Every structure is written in C-alpha cells, then in structure tokens.
Amino acid sequence: MTAVLRGIQAKARLYWPLTKSLQTGLLLSTGLAGYMSARCPVTHWYDFLGLGLSLYLSVAGSTILNMWYDRDLDAVMNRTHHRPLADGRVTPDEALRLGLVLSALGVSLSLAMDLLYGLVIFAGLFFDVIVYTVWLKRRTAWSVLWGGIAGGMPILAGRAYGLGAIDGVGILLALAVLFWIPTHILTFSMRYFDDYRAACIPTFPSTYGFSRTRLAIAVASAVAALAIGLAGVLIGMEWGFVRLLAVLSAGLLLLAVASVFKPAERLNFGLFKYASLYMFSAMVLLSL
Amino acid sequence: MRMTVLDRILLLLTGLLAAYQIAVGIDGLASLPVTAYTVGFGVLLVASLLLIILGFEVLDSPVVVIVSTVIPLSLALGLVWERLPVFRGAYLAFVLLGFIAVLLTRLLPMKNRLPVFTLAVVHAVAGLTITLLPLVWAFLGRSPLGFALVGLGGAMIGIGGLQLSFLKAGKPLLSRATILRILPALLMLTSAAFVAGFKFG
Numbered sequence: 227m228t229a230v231l232r233g234i235q236a237k238a239r240l241y242w243p244l245t246k247s248l249q250t251g252l253l254l255s256t257g258l259a260g261y262m263s264a265r266c267p268v269t270h271w272y273d274f275l276g277l278g279l280s281l282y283l284s285v286a287g288s289t290i291l292n293m294w295y296d297r298d299l300d301a302v303m304n305r306t307h308h309r310p311l312a313d314g315r316v317t318p319d320e321a322l323r324l325g326l327v328l329s330a331l332g333v334s335l336s337l338a339m340d341l342l343y344g345l346v347i348f349a350g351l352f353f354d355v356i357v358y359t360v361w362l363k364r365r366t367a368w369s370v371l372w373g374g375i376a377g378g379m380p381i382l383a384g385r386a387y388g389l390g391a392i393d394g395v396g397i398l399l400a401l402a403v404l405f406w407i408p409t410h411i412l413t414f415s416m417r418y419f420d421d422y423r424a425a426c427i428p429t430f431p432s433t434y435g436f437s438r439t440r441l442a443i444a445v446a447s448a449v450a451a452l453a454i455g456l457a458g459v460l461i462g463m464e465w466g467f468v469r470l471l472a473v474l475s476a477g478l479l480l481l482a483v484a485s486v487f488k489p490a491e492r493l494n495f496g497l498f499k500y501a502s503l504y505m506f507s508a509m510v511l512l513s514l
Numbered sequence: 515m516r517m518t519v520l521d522r523i524l525l526l527l528t529g530l531l532a533a534y535q536i537a538v539g540i541d542g543l544a545s546l547p548v549t550a551y552t553v554g555f556g557v558l559l560v561a562s563l564l565l566i567i568l569g570f571e572v573l574d575s576p577v578v579v580i581v582s583t584v585i586p587l588s589l590a591l592g593l594v595w596e597r598l599p600v601f602r603g604a605y606l607a608f609v610l611l612g613f614i615a616v617l618l619t620r621l622l623p624m625k626n627r628l629p630v631f632t633l634a635v636v637h638a639v640a641g642l643t644i645t646l647l648p649l650v651w652a653f654l655g656r657s658p659l660g661f662a663l664v665g666l667g668g669a670m671i672g673i674g675g676l677q678l679s680f681l682k683a684g685k686p687l688l689s690r691a692t693i694l695r696i697l698p699a700l701l702m703l704t705s706a707a708f709v710a711g712f713k714f715g
Binding site for chain 2: 469472480481500
C-alpha cells in the first residue's frame with residue numbers, strides 16, 4: 227500500500243510541472259472571476275466546484291498537450307530543457323494520454339454542466355492546442371494573437387455559465403485577457419530571445435525587433451487596462467474598486483511606457499511580473 | 515543590498531493597506547480629496563509593489579525623487595481641502611507649482627543648489643502640513659483624537675521621503691544601507707498610521 231502511495235506521489239511530482247501550475251492557476255482565476263462578475267451568489271457549492279474543476283482539467287489538459295507537441299522545442303531551449311517531458315522522465319505517450327484524459331474530462335464535465343459553457347471551453351482548448359500550438363506557433367509571430375484568444379476563453383466561459391448567455395461584458399473581459407497576453411508573452415520572449423531563436427520559433431522580437439515589440443506591449447497594455455476598466459464599470463463594480471483598478475492599471479502603463487523610452491532587461495522582467503500580479507488583482511476586484 | 519523576506523512582507527502589507535485606503539477608506543469625500551488621496555496612496559501602492567518585484571535597485575532611478583514628492587504633496591492637498599477650506603486655492607497652487615518646480619529642477623541640468631533647495635522647501639511644507647494639521651485638529655478637539663495618527667504617519671513619511679530625496683540628491687542624511695534597512699518598516703508603519711487615522715478621525 228505504501229509503495230503504491232509512493233508511486234502515485236512520485237508520478238504527481240512529475241506530472242505537476244507539466245500543468246504549468248502558475249499559468250493554469252491564473253487562467254483558472256479568470257474563469258472564476260468571469261463567473262463571479264455575473265454577480266451570481268455562490269449558494270451552490272457544487273456549481274462553483276464543478277466550474278473550478280472543469281476549468282482546471284481543461285486548462286491543465288491543454289497545457290500538457292501543448293507541452294507534448296512542443297517537446298522537441300523544449301529540449302533545445304535552456305529555460306525548458308529540464309522539463310520532465312523534455313529530459314525523458316515522462317514518456318511522450320504517457321504525457322499524451324494524460325493530456326487527452328484531462329482535456330476530455332474537463333470538456334465532458336463542462337458540457338454536462340451547461341452546453342454553452344462547454345462549447346466555449348472546447349473552443350478555448352481547440353484554439354490553444356490546434357490553432358496556436360500545432361498550426362501557427364512555428365510559422366508566425368502573430369500566433370500570440372491566437373494564444374490570446376484561447377486565453378480569453380476561460381473568463382468568457384465563466385461569465386457565460388453565470389449568465390446563461392454570452393454578453394458584451396463577457397466579450398470585453400475576453401478582449402482584456404487577449405490584449406493582456408502580449409504583455410505576458412512578449413516580455414517573456416524578449417527575456418529568452420536566444421532560447422526562442424535556438425528553437426527557431428518566430429517571435430515578435432525576432433521578426434519586428436525589440437523597439438517595435440516594446441511599443442506593441444505598451445499599446446496592448448493600454449487596451450487591456452481600458453477593457454478591464456470598462457468591463458468593471460459596466461458590471462457595476464464599487465467606485466472604490468474602480469479607483470483601485472485605475473491605480474493598478476496606471477502602474478502597468480507606466481512600466482510599459484518606461485520600457486519603451488528607457489529599455490532595460492530588469493524593467494522588462496519587472497513588467498512581466500507586474501502584469502501577472504495585475505491580472506490576478508483585477509480578477510479579485512471583478513469578483514468582489 | 516538584498517531584500518529580505520521580512521522586507522517583502524512589510525512592503526506587501528504596505529501595499530495592502532494602501533489598496534484598502536483607496537478602495538474603502540476614502541469613500542464619501544469630495545472629488546478633489548478623493549483624487550488627491552487616490553494619487554498619494556496609489557503611488558505608495560505601486561511603489562511598494564515595484565520594490566517587491568524589482569528590489570531596492572529601483573530606488574536608483576532618478577524618477578524616485580519626483581515620485582517621493584508626489585505622496586506628501588497629494589496627501590497634504592487632500593487634508594487642506596477637507597479641513598482648511600480657506601486655504602484651498604492657495605494650497606492647490608503651491609502643490610502644482612511645487613511639483614512643477616521639483617520636476618524642472620530634476621530634469622534640467624543645474625549645477626547650483628536650486629534643486630536641493632526646491633526639494634527641501636516642497637517636502638518641508640507638505641510634510642509639516644500632513645504632520646501638524648491632524649495633530650493640531652485632534653488636540654483642539656476639532657477632530658476625534660484618532661486623527662492624530664494621520665499626523666504621526668505624516669511625520670514618518672516625511673522622514674522617509676526626505677531621507678530618500680537627499681540620498682538621491684547626493685547629500686544623504688543617513689547612510690544608504692541604514693535607509694534601506696528601515697524603509698520597508700517605515701512605509702508599513704506610515705500606511706498603518708494613515709489608515710487608522712482616517713478610520714478613527
């Protein structure tokens with residue numbers, strides 16, 4: 227019995243990094259915030275649990291499928307070559323099976339909960355794995371846009387589940403995530419420029435240069451901040467929370483603009499970290 | 515100088531207290547004080563987050579002198595607007611001119627003592643306003659005694675702001691290591707005093 231438990235524990239330790247827990251957690255928080263933004267009182271714990279579980283399974287499943295498909299790229303990149311799949315601790319077949327099972331469970335559960343919600347979740351998974359990873363990631367720097375659309379699906383799905391329909395605010399929230407994702411991904415692709423070049427992945431910095439990428443980040447940050455702020459007002463967020471969101475947005479914009487005029491690696495990575503913190507804080511404020 | 519875990523915790527608490535004050539603590543006030551306090555506590559919030567993310571090295575930026583002037587100026591303006599209506603216009607003019615003066619003397623190359631003098635005057639007036647106004651109001655009975663805590667916060671941020679500004683101006687009052695050692699605790703205690711002072715005042 228103890229040996230079995232130890233075996234499960236060892237497998238869990240190997241599988242956990244495959245799910246990119248921080249990224250998955252952040253996307254999960256957007257989905258839950260989307261649901262809470264519909265001003266649904268969480269009176270049915272099983273609803274909330276089902277939402278969290280289906281989102282987690284779908285996002286983690288698609289992340290594992292991405293990692294399975296990109297294992298050859300991960301193996302040549304300094305930042306990722308130690309991942310369990312890239313260094314052979316997890317076999318490709320094992321990862322594929324795990325990714326498919328988690329994705330199927332997540333989509334099935336979400337479809338069972340609500341057809342519209344399930345369809346949006348499925349669309350997110352499709353855009354992320356098929357359109358972004360399999361089709362576009364190795365072909366064009368603009369794949370980031372499709373990754374952004376996939377990233378916007380959890381918040382749209384959460385709100386659709388809360389309302390029973392897709393509304394303008396839901397689309398605005400999805401747009402906010404879509405435009406936030408370049409800030410997240412492009413700062414990262416500048417920091418690990420050599421890694422991406424070694425793996426021959428076209429990125430904004432390698433295609434359009436660092437200056438234009440920084441400008442794109444600043445514009446995307448401004449649009450994301452505007453979209454979240456507008457969505458907050460339309461949802462009926464308390465004015466105090468709107469003020470707080472405005473302050474946090476101002477911080478994001480200041481960093482993005484500062485990195486355009488005074489580019490520095492430290493500032494770039496600071497923007498990456500701040501953007502994650504910003505998105506999480508915005509999700510908390512939308513939920514209150 | 516490396517930031518310790520305790521420093522990070524203190525800065526996080528500072529950020530959370532400033533966030534609370536922006537979101538909840540200034541509801542029901544007139545537009546200008548709300549804007550002024552939002553700017554003041556907003557700068558405190560973003561500054562503490564940037565310190566956590568980028569470390570003490572962020573203080574090497576020349577922008578720090580300007581930013582550390584915004585906090586006392588905006589808080590002092592909010593207090594004067596609320597408690598001293600007679601001086602509203604004059605104080606608003608002082609805040610705007612003072613900020614522009616600090617901005618210009620920092621951005622334009624100057625080899626005389628004007629930048630340090632400007633900084634000292636602006637910080638001193640704003641710092642004394644935040645410190646003395648709440649203390650006097652509380653002891654005269656015009657406000658509940660708890661309002662005196664805002665004055666305590668004002669004294670602390672005044673000390674911190676002056677230390678940072680003079681350090682950046684190349685005329686430090688204390689060594690850089692000492693300033694960095696006390697800064698996170700000073701910011702946290704300042705925020706706590708402000709939040710409590712506004713709550714009970």
